[in-house]
Amino acid sequence: MPINKLLIANRGEIAVRINRAARELGIRTVQVHSAADADSLAVELADEAVDIGPPAAAKSYLNAGAILEAARETGADAVHPGYGFLAENAEFADAVETAGMIFVGPRGDTIRRMGDKAAARQAAQEAGVPTVPGSDGLLTDPGAARAIADKIGYPVMIKATAGGGGRGIRIAQNGDELDTLAPQAASEANAAFGDGGLYLEKVIERARHIEVQILGDGNEVVHLFERECSLQRRRQKVWEEAPSPALDAETREALCGSAVRLAKSVGYRGAGTIEYLYDDKTGEFYFIEMNTRIQVEHPVTEEITGVDLVAEMIRIAGGAPLSVRQADLAIKGHAIEVRINAEDPANNFMPFPGVVADFRFPGGPGVRFDHMLYPGYQIPPFYDSLLGKLIVHGESREHAIARLQRAVSEFRIDGLKTTAPLFSALAEDAEVRSGAVHTGWLEPWLEDNGAGLAQNEGGLAA
Structure with a gap:
């Protein structure tokens, strides 16, 4: 209705x-x-x-x-x-x-099945979607974990079956570390999510994080192509873009097609994201999990497809069928989103709650800023430090990066320190500009460059 x-x-x-x-x-x-x-x-x-x-x-x-x-x-x-x-x-x-x-959003039983990472992995396997080598289900005892790890090879990732945000995850380089870290991961997951269940996956070194946006109405499913989210700090995304600079047309078709198969197999309703690790050395991709909700980074998909994902979610929930067909969807240009947080990137990203004294937000063609700010707003210290998302769209990836540089240079929030200087510096980096990054790239870069991300109170590089 x-x-x-x-x-x-x-x-x-x-x-x-x-x-x-x-x-x-x-x-x-x-x-x-x-x-x-x-x-x-x-x-x-x-x-x-x-x-x-x-x-x-x-x-x-x-x-x-x-x-x-x-x-x-x-x-x-x-x-x-x-x-x-x-x-x-x-x-x-x-x-x-x-x-x-x-x-x-999706029905409760769909959330339950796809939110349990072990059950989602099984659903992916049943749908013919490749998964990272690992345990077939939840780990039952330390001996079973050791046996699986010995078979697939180290390093292995110990992952909580519930939750997200990087919690309940550890990487073990050998059997002794596995024995020590698995109980830690279970304890953290149980405290955060009320579920200490764990499973194992082989670590794909220098992997890219690529996710596919899907929409379903309970019967039909379409994909809206992929986003790359490889620039991460402590497994938290900081820079997202669409499409991925790593994929060729054939791989894109295979990757996105696998996401549609999986979503159809569970009768998916609403907006969802199916996440993969991509090995650009081999061209292989592996399902890792599904997010049964709208994502923080959904605007980059909106920018390259012209589809309002949030409006589509609401229409579908009200009983309407999908308003878009796969044949009508195409990639138009390139989009990048960066997360503007109230944090000091030069001081280990320490949260920086305070009062928004004044601001100047960027504008012009291809620039969008989704935010919650107004002059005099007191940033509460009780929640996530995200202030807003700066999204740019260009005719090409090079154009989008140039537009991002221009937009960040215009950005100012008086009274706060923000992550804006990080994105100014990343946009200048040769490896970022060439697209030669992976999920482990950013943290070593920050060790070498973080101290140089000082800023004035407006959030711009000093």
Whole structure:
């Protein structure tokens, strides 16, 4: 059924983004917020707002009961979870639907299956999608882990079956390290996600991180090509681009086709991302996991395809079929997104909450800034430090990098230190410009160059 009133169960720039998409579709919006976000831009833009609790996320944005009560009180007929918080919580998706409302995303059973990394790996294998050599399911005991690692060869990655964000992951170079690190990974995962289940994968050294954006309506699935997210710090993405500079047309077709097969095999509904490791020495790619939600980096896909992914999610949730066909989708130019965080890159990326005194945001052709800022806004210290996402689009990758350099040079936020200088420096680096990077590239680069990323309070290089 069509959605008339949408409750946004998130905060920050993604809440602003969802609100705008819904309003353009003629849908009224309800913004839930913690006490710390009462003065946020998302609250100001929504038709209605409901305070759901104290600043701590566990008592507000992770409080499913309070969110559902807000939806009932305001007469919302749908809930959009954004990313993070409850976005990949199968029980929350079930609870929304049990309450007679629409969950804007996949069904709970799909989230449950694809959110469990071991179960998702099995689903990929059943769909004929290549997976990284490793355990067939959850590890049952240390002896089994040793046997698998000895068979596939070291180094191996110990991974939590639940959660994400780099938590519950360790790399073991030998059997003794495996015995020591596996309990640590299980303990961390259990504390963060309530699930200490682990599985093993062989480490693909100097791998690229490539992901495929898909959309499904429960019957049909299309891909919107790939994004490369190899520039990472502590397994957190900092620079994303589309398309990947590493893929030729044949590999792109095979990679994206495998993502569609997997999504179809689980009857996927909504927007999702299927992530791979790509070995550019061999040209082989391997499924690693699926994110059953909209991604932070979705704008680069929007820029190269012209498809509003958030609006499409809302339409599909309301019962509409896909509005795009695979034959109509094509890559147009090149897009890059960088994450502007309230962090000091010259001081080990220490968080830098404060007040936005004033700002100057870049503009002009091919420049977009998705954010949550206004003069006088107090950056709360309780949440992720993401302030906004600077996205550029150009006719080619070289053009996009030049446009990024120009846009970062115009960027200024008074009163804060931000990660903007990092992207100015990366855009000048010869290896970045040539596309010769991998998931382990950035951290050694930061060891050599991080101290030079000093800035003034406006967030620009000093």
